[in-house]
Amino acid sequence: MKLRTDLAPLAAAVTDAARALPARPPVPALAAIRLEATPSVLTVAAFDYETSAQATVDAEITAPGTVLVSGRLLADITRTIKGTHPVDLELDGARLLLTSGPTRYTLHTLPLEEYPTLPVPAEAGGTVSGPALAEAVHQVATAASRDDALPILTGVQAEITDDTITFAATDRYRFALRSISWTPAAATGATAKVTIPAKSLAEAAKILATDEQLHLTLPAAHGVLGLAGRSRTLTLRAMEGEVPDHKGLWPTDFTATADLDAAELADAVKRMALVAERGHPVKLHLTDGALALSAGTADDASARDQVTATTDLLTGAPVTIAFNPGYLLDGITALKTDRIRMQIVHPVKPALLTPTDEDPTTLRYLIMPIRQSG
Structure with missing residues (x-):
């Protein structure tokens, strides 16, 4: 693998992908970021079996290839490099050379065969506004529990109907509910109900907040929600169970x-x-x-x-x-x-x-x- 790309988009892509890195990876490979250079683009990806994040960066590819490197280290490096010099990445045996102007790093790589297969989202079920999604998720996630004693309460439920997505979350002491519109791909619309960990959904919505239109993949039998913007694709695995039903909670008579x-x-x-x-x-x-x-x-x-x-x-x-x-x-x-x-x-x-x-x-x-x- 050998390529050249600009520093700013590379640093942004690595930072976004690194959000999917597990805090305590069960195996070393899950602490890595996967860099895949194809003829015209560099794809930066991370995966922890629950959440995957992929970001693409325009690059001059001299030699295609794929490599795994420490995700936290690569994020720290790209965040701290200064200047306007482009970044050169070149695989040299089992090491990745990263050069930007006078700055040069040599990074150890990990075995590719130990990395899990990244999930591939199904065909998009419709589109939704990135800013609207980010605002709604941020508002509702504040009511989700931080206590893992009842895991389902740490999630945000998304109930998808013909033209509306309703987000709901509760920690038993408060309940937040917010709806936004979406545009189904099929004329008859689609329905689904899925609960996603609040932290993961909030991170995903934040990453995609600047995209005016997101492609939304509804959870199928495998229970994965997909969100794709211009250069970012994220998948989020659903939790087992449902947030407590809220339909009878909302009072209508007040003193x-x-x-x-x-x-x-x-x-x-x-x-x-x-x-x-x-x-x-x-x-x-x-x-x-x-x-x-x-x-x-x-x-x-x-x-x-x-x-x-x-x-x-x-x-x-x-x-x-x-x-x-x-x-x-x-x-x-x-x-x-x-x-x-x-x-x-x-x-x-x-x-x-x-x-x-x-x-x-x-x-x-x-x-x-x-x-x-x-």
Whole structure:
């Protein structure tokens, strides 16, 4: 193998592919990045049996070939090389020579026969907007669990219908739901339901966020979701099981509603969180025309604050509800809106956060309150 390519696209391709490298590879080959030079393009790939990432780079190929090199090391090298010199890659026996101007590296290669076969996505089932996908996944993934005790809760579920993809995630304390449109390849559309690890799906969506149109491969019997942009292709293996059904979760009858400035509310919650010890909530007190916040205890540090709000107390009585400040901030941030509508059923029942525009495709964030003593 022998080729020349520009540094910037090579570094970007290696960085994107390296996102699929496992943190603790079970075998040395899975810590490697696969470089394949064909007559006109260099393909950079990584695979951990669950996620594969492939990126293509335009290159002047003198001699085609394929090689495996340490993925983390190659990513570090391409990220730290400076200047505008092109990069030359040349296989010399069992070593890969990387040269860029005065900088030269000699890298050990790994046996190609030890590397697993990369998954090949099936024919695309339709197309979806890269920016819309990235935003929706980022918003919903914030509600996925970080605890592997219940693995299915660490995933984001994608339910694909004729013209809509609905993403859902929960960690049992909050539930996030967001829909986006997509264009099926067939006139009759297609349906599927698949749960993908939230971290992997978020990484994939981030990599492809700048592509205006992505080709989406629906999961078939082998349970692999495929996403392909202009120069990036990713496959994601589905998890076994489904996220808990959300269709009966969303309340429709409320006792109190408050329309709030998102930035003002977020800043106030952050101030209250400074005195809310671990496991202690931030309390929200809704009265006519105002929302007050409090946190802390009389025996320790405490704080109070107030934000402007348009409130509607259907029972006429003030309402006090308490939340984990981190979960509340996650929801405010994920909504990506200037104004938030908070709708409360009861102080011990989940509250609903939505943008005030009430667009049914925007994020809906259901958050479980903390039961207050006394």
